[in-house]
Amino acid sequence: MLKKILKWTGRTLLVIILLAIGYYTKAHIMIGKRQHKVYAVKPVKLDIPNDSATLAMGRRLVTTKGCTDCHDKDLGGKVLFEQKGIGRLTARNLTKGKGGVPKDFDTDDWVRAIRHGVQRDGTPLIYMPSAGFNQLSETDLKAVIAYCAQVPPVNRENPPSEIGVGATIMADLGELELFEAEKIDHKAPVPMAIREGVTPDFGKYVTQICTGCHKPDMKGTPGEGGTPDISSTGKSARWTDEQFFQTLRTGKRPDGTELKAPMPWQMTAAFSDTEMRALRMYLKSI
Ligand code: HEC
Ligand code: HEC
Structure with missing residues (x-):
């Protein structure tokens, strides 16, 4: 009996291995x-x-x-x-x-x-x-x-x-x-x-490089290890402008937690005021 079971488990295993290969x-x-x-x-x-x-x-x-x-x-x-x-x-x-x-x-x-x-x-x-x-x-x-x-x-x-x-x-x-x-x-x-200015158009231009991770609609990807929603429906939309800019400049959220990799905040830290304001305006509009 045991032999028979072993034989069948062996065969099942073999089939699984072949399927995996x-x-x-x-x-x-x-x-x-x-x-x-x-x-x-x-x-x-x-x-x-x-x-x-x-x-x-x-x-x-x-x-x-x-x-x-x-x-x-x-x-x-x-x-x-x-x-x-x-x-x-x-x-x-x-x-x-x-x-x-x-x-x-x-x-x-x-x-x-x-x-x-x-x-x-x-x-x-x-x-x-x-x-x-x-x-x-x-x-x-x-x-x-x-x-x-x-x-x-x-x-x-x-x-x-x-x-x-x-x-x-x-x-x-x-x-x-x-x-x-x-x-x-x-x-x-x-x-x-591109005409630089605090406009949603320029904001959209600046956020092109965010779309790879936060997705074109900026709603991110759900779940563990995902990327947060940074559109008007995300948590960050409720921060004040100053808190939002501070976060992208220092890598620290208003609640003190750090922005973890791969969020490239050294990149956003180098944004000009115009780039920051335009980007914020655009994100809040979508
Ligand atoms: C997320 C990381 C990342 C960013 C940001 C990035 N690159 Fe790259 N880049 C790579 C990787 C990875 C490769 C190599 C891919 C491979 O091995 O096939 C690469 C390859 C390249 C190559 C090809 C080099 C060659 O020998 O053919 C060029 C040119 C290049 N990047 C320029 C840039 C420029 C300019 C920027 C900014 C505008 C940039 N990269 C931003 C990751 C990045
Ligand atoms: C390489 C992927 C990547 C790119 C590119 C990227 N982000 Fe992120 N971003 C993340 C990840 C991952 C997190 C979450 C980090 C964490 O869990 O601490 C994040 C977090 C954030 C947060 C905090 C949101 C919250 O609810 O806590 C903001 C704001 C943000 N990103 C804005 C941007 C902006 C603006 C750009 C483009 C200029 C950008 N990100 C580009 C991956 C990325």
Whole structure:
């Protein structure tokens, strides 16, 4: 009797293992296909100015758009996440130093990466949040590129990003967005310049980079480890303007609790008054 039961549990187990291998093989093939898909993007042709005003603007933008959070202050890149069984995520070295972008990395390559989330060969970058940068105005994009292209070379050879078993399964189940290129309308026209001011329009422009985590409707994602609702229905809508600004400047909420990672409050801390007020106005309007 016992023997019979053992035999059947053994068989059931075998079936489960085979099904798991089958599922993983399928997931692995699907992710491979997505990773090697070639996007036929046509980068807008830009003339990059390098006057000091543009460079100063670019220097500010790489902070306020979060580039330095991920690619490090010197833009030499760093490992953002690494766990055995899941994978490794590395924000690349953007300088011309050892381990950095190729010597002939040109304006088209910058536009492809920033606006479209794809590399020179048309395949998607992993996790680079280009959906939030796709609608950067031409003026802002030029300033970012002008600044990035002339930063001092940093010799840092970071280990490359790797999509491990865990990341493959999570991405296949739709729990992890690996390729922002998939979300982007690659033919969408770019705004030329944005009029800065305390207006909902400018607020919407500023919050593009929040949509990756807080979602386009700013209602976040529910549940444990989710992202909070920051629209007019969220808890933060009830804070005073001053409390709201303080939170995004110091990383501390009015009740004293800290904004935990991955909320990039060092980025919002660098926002100007106009950016803060416009953003607040927009969030309260939706
Ligand atoms: C959330 C983190 C994050 C932010 C914010 C971010 N990046 Fe990235 N970026 C990445 C990752 C990760 C990669 C590498 C992806 C890979 O390995 O496929 C990358 C790749 C790139 C590349 C491609 C480099 C190459 O060698 O092909 C460029 C260029 C780039 N980022 C520029 C920027 C700029 C400019 C900004 C700000 C406007 C920015 N990134 C903001 C995470 C980020
Ligand atoms: C990389 C993901 C990410 C991005 C990008 C991001 N946030 Fe967040 N944000 C979070 C997470 C996660 C939390 C919750 C942190 C915690 O639990 O302490 C949060 C919390 C907040 C809170 C506090 C809300 C509350 O109810 O406590 C505010 C306000 C906020 N974010 C505003 C913004 C704004 C504005 C932007 C864009 C300029 C932005 N965030 C960009 C992930 C992000």
